[in-house]
Amino acid sequence: MTRRLAIDIGGTFTDLVYDDGERVLSGKVLTTSRAPEEGVMVGTAEILAAAGVSASQLDVIVHGTTLATNAILERKGPRLALVATEGFRDVIEIAYESRYDQYDVMIEKPVPLVPRRLRFTVPERVDARGAVRLALDEAAVAALGPKLVQAGVGAVAIAFLHSYANPVHEERARAILNRTMPGVAVSISAEVCPEIREYERTSTTIANAYVQPLMARYLGRLAELLGAAGYGGPVYLMTSGGGLTTIAAAQRFPIRLVESGPAGGAILAAYVATASGENKVVSFDMGGTTAKICLIENGAPHTSRSFEVDRAARFLKGSGLPLRIPVIEMVEIGAGGGSIARVDHLGLIAVGPDSAGSEPGPACYGHGGTQPTVTDADVVLGRIDPADFAGGRIPLDRAAAARAVSSDVGKPLSMTAETGAYGIAEVVNETMASAARVHAVERGLAISDHTMIAFGGAAPLHAARVAEKLGIGRIIVPANAGVGSAVGFLHAPIAYEVVHSLFMRLSAFDAAAANALLQRMAREAHGVVAPGAAGRPINEVRGAYMRYVGQGHEIFVAIENKALTPGDADDLRRRYEAAYAQLFARIIPGGEIEILSWSAVAGTEGAKPVRLVAPVPRPTAKPSGRRAVYDAAAGRTADLPVYKRVDLAPGDRLAGPALIAEDATTTFVSARFDATIDAAHNIVLTAKSTTV
Numbered sequence: 001m002t003r004r005l006a007i008d009i010g011g012t013f014t015d016l017v018y019d020d021g022e023r024v025l026s027g028k029v030l031t032t033s034r035a036p037e038e039g040v041m042v043g044t045a046e047i048l049a050a051a052g053v054s055a056s057q058l059d060v061i062v063h064g065t066t067l068a069t070n071a072i073l074e075r076k077g078p079r080l081a082l083v084a085t086e087g088f089r090d091v092i093e094i095a096y097e098s099r100y101d102q103y104d105v106m107i108e109k110p111v112p113l114v115p116r117r118l119r120f121t122v123p124e125r126v127d128a129r130g131a132v133r134l135a136l137d138e139a140a141v142a143a144l145g146p147k148l149v150q151a152g153v154g155a156v157a158i159a160f161l162h163s164y165a166n167p168v169h170e171e172r173a174r175a176i177l178n179r180t181m182p183g184v185a186v187s188i189s190a191e192v193c194p195e196i197r198e199y200e201r202t203s204t205t206i207a208n209a210y211v212q213p214l215m216a217r218y219l220g221r222l223a224e225l226l227g228a229a230g231y232g233g234p235v236y237l238m239t240s241g242g243g244l245t246t247i248a249a250a251q252r253f254p255i256r257l258v259e260s261g262p263a264g265g266a267i268l269a270a271y272v273a274t275a276s277g278e279n280k281v282v283s284f285d286m287g288g289t290t291a292k293i294c295l296i297e298n299g300a301p302h303t304s305r306s307f308e309v310d311r312a313a314r315f316l317k318g319s320g321l322p323l324r325i326p327v328i329e330m331v332e333i334g335a336g337g338g339s340i341a342r343v344d345h346l347g348l349i350a351v352g353p354d355s356a357g358s359e360p361g362p363a364c365y366g367h368g369g370t371q372p373t374v375t376d377a378d379v380v381l382g383r384i385d386p387a388d389f390a391g392g393r394i395p396l397d398r399a400a401a402a403r404a405v406s407s408d409v410g411k412p413l414s415m416t417a418e419t420g421a422y423g424i425a426e427v428v429n430e431t432m433a434s435a436a437r438v439h440a441v442e443r444g445l446a447i448s449d450h451t452m453i454a455f456g457g458a459a460p461l462h463a464a465r466v467a468e469k470l471g472i473g474r475i476i477v478p479a480n481a482g483v484g485s486a487v488g489f490l491h492a493p494i495a496y497e498v499v500h501s502l503f504m505r506l507s508a509f510d511a512a513a514a515n516a517l518l519q520r521m522a523r524e525a526h527g528v529v530a531p532g533a534a535g536r537p538i539n540e541v542r543g544a545y546m547r548y549v550g551q552g553h554e555i556f557v558a559i560e561n562k563a564l565t566p567g568d569a570d571d572l573r574r575r576y577e578a579a580y581a582q583l584f585a586r587i588i589p590g591g592e593i594e595i596l597s598w599s600a601v602a603g604t605e606g607a608k609p610v611r612l613v614a615p616v617p618r619p620t621a622k623p624s625g626r627r628a629v630y631d632a633a634a635g636r637t638a639d640l641p642v643y644k645r646v647d648l649a650p651g652d653r654l655a656g657p658a659l660i661a662e663d664a665t666t667t668f669v670s671a672r673f674d675a676t677i678d679a680a681h682n683i684v685l686t687a688k689s690t691t692v
Contacts, residue, residue, distance in 0.1 A: 002059045005047070007040055008261050008486040009065040012288025012338050012358045013457060014039045015483035015664070016047045019490055025051055026483040028390050028457070028664055030358040036067055037222045041229070056230035062489040064238035064260035067218055068211040072113070072258075072310050072321070077210040078154025078185075081118045083144065083173060084202070085161040089119040091202050100318030110310060110321050113210050118151060120144055122173070128196075128503070130166035141173045145180030155185040157209035159202040164194040164501045185212045192253060193324045195501045195597055200306070200324045207309065207323055208255035215254035219247055236494065236532060238264050241326030242301065243495025243603055249528045256325050258309060261485045262292045266301040266328045267606070268488030269453040272478050274299040275609035275680060282436060282450040283330075284466065285484065286459035288338045288375075289355045293436045294330035295443060295450070302443070304329040305499065305545075305556075326497045331439045335431050337375040337458040338362055341405075341424040343412045349420075351428045363404035364396040372408050374428050374458065376401035377421035382629035382637065383461050383659065383668050391663035418630045418637075429462055433469035444583070448472055455484025460667035464656075464685060468672055473687035475673070479680060482664020495603025496528040505549070505594045509569035517598055518542055518564075525602035536604045543599040546576045549592040555579050556599070612679045615650035627659060645683070652677045656685075 006017040009031055018025040027047040032039035048055060071077050082089065092112045101107055122141050125134035148156065156177060163170045167190030174186045187209035193201045223235065236244040240259035250257060262285060269283030273296055281296040295302050307327045308320030334353020338361065344350040351374065360368035362375040364386065378384045379401040386396035402417040410420035440447035448471035454463035460477045467475050480487050498521040504510050522540055529538055540561050545554035557575045559568075572595075577587045623641035631638045643654060645662040653676045654660075656669035660683060669675045673685040 003053060003057055004060045004062065004490055005044065005058055006062045006264075006486040006489040007044070007064070008264060008483070008489065009036050009040065009067065010261055010287050010289065010485075011066060011070075011355065012336070012361070014043050015486040016043045017480060017483050017486040017490065018047050018051045020051070020053075023051065024480060024487075026480045026486070026664055028393075028483065030361070030394070033070070033357065033359060036065065037218065037225055040222065041225050044226075044229070054230055055226065056232065058231055059233050061226070061231065061233065061235045062238065062244060062492070063222075063235055064264050064485065064489055065218075065257065066261060067257075068215055068254050069258045069309060071211045071214050072207060075113075076214065077113070078213050079118070079152050080114050080206065080210050081120065081148050081151070081153045081156050082114045082202070082206060083141070083156060083158045083177075084119065084121050085125065086121040086123045088161060088198070089121050090116070091159075091198050092119075092206065095199055096318075098318070110319060113206050113321070114157070118153065120147070124160055124169045126160065126162045126166045126169060128162050128165055130162070132166065132168070136169040136172055138172065138176060141176045142180060145177060148177075148184075149181060153181075153184065155187070155209045155213055156181070157187050157189075157202075157206045159189040159198075159205045161198065163188070163190040164196060164201070167191070167194070185209060185216070187212060192255065195324055195499060196503070197324070200322045203322050204255060204324045207321060208253060211254045212251070215257070216251045219251055223247065234532060238489050238492060239326070239496075240307065240328065241303065241495070241497055242267050242328050242492060243497070244489075244492050244532065245494070245496055245528060246532055248531075249496065255323060258323065258325070259307065259327055259330075262294075262330060262332070263328045264485035264488035264492065265292065265455060266294045266296070266330065266488070267492045268455060268478060268484050269294065270296050270299050270301055271488070271491045271607060271609050272453050272476060272680075272682065273451070275612050276451075276476060276678070276682070277611060278451045278453075278476075280445075280450045282440070282447060282452050282472075284432070284436075284452050284454045284459050284463055285456045286432070286454075286462060287336050287456040288458070289334075289336040289357065290332050291335040291432050291435075291456075291459070292330045292332050293432070293439055294328060295440065295445065296453075302329040303327065324499075326499070331435050333431060333435045335374070335428045337373065337378070339374050339428065341372045341374070341377065341427075342408055347413070349409060349413070349423045349427045351424055351431065362401070364398065364401035365394070366397045366400060370404055372401070372404040372420075372424065374424060376404050377424035378458075378461055380405050380417055380421035380630070381425065382627055384666060385627065385642075385661065388661060419632070422630060422632045425462070425465070429465045430469060432462070433466050436466070436470055451476060453478065455481040457482045457665050460665045460683075462668070464668055464670035464673050467685075467687075468670065475685040477667050477683040477685070479682055480664065481667075481683075482662065491607040493603045493606035494529050494532040495601060496525045497599060497601040498522075498525045499545075499597055499599045501597045503594065503596055505592060506569045506573055507592060509566060509572075511564040511566050511568065514564050514598065518600055521598065521600035522602065525600050529602045529604065533604050538602050538604060541599075541601040541603075544572065544595045545597040545599070546572070546593055546595050548580075548588055549594050554596055555583065615677070615679045617653065618649065618651035621648055621652040621654045623654075623658070629657070629659070648677045648681075650677050650679045650681065656688075
């Protein structure tokens with residue numbers, strides 16, 4: 001028996017899942033944002049007590065955290081310095097030389113993590129082929145040490161021009177600064193992001209250096225507390241790319257953890273999709289702070305090599321700090337249970353993107369919050385039972401929720417609290433539906449062809465209405481949906497990706513150079529994965545980022561895991577043209593093709609889903625009670641049947657409208673849907689054949 005514990009720190013709640021192969025238990029505690037490890041230990045103690053085991057009996061802990069992201073958003077990192085090539089200290093200010101909103105004359109650009117006074121340069125120059133054109137001025141680097149110490153710098157980022165082609169100058173500069181500034185974290189771009197594009201590479205290195213001391217301290221404190229509790233096993237961290245990594249790798253490259261929680265949710269959705277035989281899926285993850293939408297085709301989430309954090313115009317592409325890291329591609333919007341509602345200057349209801357978080361939280365929490373949130377609206381509508389929230393561990397105040405909704409939304413618009421709450425729910429539902437439509441259209445997909453997989457504390461409450469707006473006729477709410485991302489952690493493989501730029505055209509394909517680089521990258525990836533693989537087989541996937549000459553963006557093309565030969569240039573062309581035609585329905589006949597970067601991923605096998613068999617239908621399930629829920633169409637409340645999810649068995653079916661309650665969330669089955677329980681205890685909502 002292997003006892004595993006998954007921990008996911010979100011903006012509002014910290015979710016925990018215990019799995020020993022026979023039982024799966026889940027729990028939620030409020031996130032202690034000032035010291036996240038405190039909430040982790042409280043939740044761990046509670047769930048282990050419920051399981052009847054001690055920390056010393058655990059075999060594996062898997063962890064995802066928002067700490068790195070929050071440190072950047074809240075500017076809680078150390079004083080940071082940048083050391084760049086002479087003449088290039090303003091790369092992060094110049095950025096793309098474009099505006100994310102070209103018609104806004106008052107545009108606000110993202111604030112750099114390094115102020116200009118702490119950006120330093122030294123003479124050195126390496127060209128794009130890796131040849132040294134100007135030797136590093138080591139005396140200039142050494143002279144920076146006292147200046148940085150005097151300025152109180154706690155971390156340093158080094159990003160020299162073309163260091164991806166030859167890292168020797170960055171490595172030497174780090175060695176000098178380590179000698180003159182012992183104990184100060186130093187990140188070099190040749191290790192953090194060895195790719196072309198100076199701005200993204202510098203920005204990623206800066207962000208890594210900024211969060212490195214904070215993450216190292218946090219992981220150290222957490223390991224100490226777990227050890228004191230008796231735990232002596234490994235701790236794996238969820239990365240943004242959907243794989244698990246070791247604490248050592250996470251401390252070295254913590255920037256790879258920025259989207260760890262949402263990545264776990266996408267892994268869960270992919271697992272459920274494969275088990276259910278669904279080839280076209282949109283995952284809908286709505287928690288306390290944000291909602292995330294991810295497209296999953298043939299059991300695999302869409303992935304990307306770019307991500308933005310700390311956007312000046314939240315959720316507007318191009319307004320943030322770019323990061324070049326492996327990520328599961330998803331769209332994120334400020335639409336969570338804690339998103340704050342208000343009436344804007346046009347007299348319309350607006351929701352988010354600001355959130356009440358866990359401190360003070362929604363008004364119904366009774367922790368001092370006075371502004372209405374989506375959770376307050378759901379409480380007023382009757383979709384959340386105030387006495388049974390989080391399994392009854394967090395009692396809610398419906399009267400406080402009604403006062404907040406009425407004060408900030410109802411009265412300004414001459415509405416009742418119930419009508420105002422419904423307006424809040426409709427606005428947030430339309431916001432999420434619009435984001436899903438755009439995300440699908442940008443990829444040439446029809447969102448109505450997809451099945452929705454909904455999880456997170458708030459998604460099951462809103463999934464039916466969002467699906468109605470999108471024309472989606474099938475929704476799956478997985479078992480333990482309220483802690484879905486944490487469940488996803490337990491399905492993830494131990495994996496690590498290395499990407500490195502090496503430019504070549506197919507017309508001058510250099511197989512020897514490509515093989516040498518791929519072998520070196522594979523060794524690095526295997527070195528990270530091997531300690532956690534514990535003897536399990538490690539698979540390797542290789543690829544190349546290719547484009548037509550003159551284009552500005554690349555397409556990832558998978559390549560065979562073998563030694564390349566000059567003759568493989570023709571195979572690479574065929575693979576690239578097939579991928580290009582899939583995206584753009586055409587190719588450029590005879591167009592020159594070039595490779596900018598190469599990829600090597602090493603990883604163990606993730607959890608393999610078993611294809612579900614349809615359960616034997618059972619008689620219509622019997623409700624455990626009824627609850628008054630506001631019906632907007634009728635303008636009054638209606639008594640809806642309430643089912644306890646724990647009492648439902650595979651094959652059970654029920655007709656909407658209804659509520660299915662569990663400790664970590666509630667599924668609202670609207671009048672347009674019926675629900676069944678499948679063989680894996682997932683709730684499956686299917687649109688009725690007639691319009692209600």
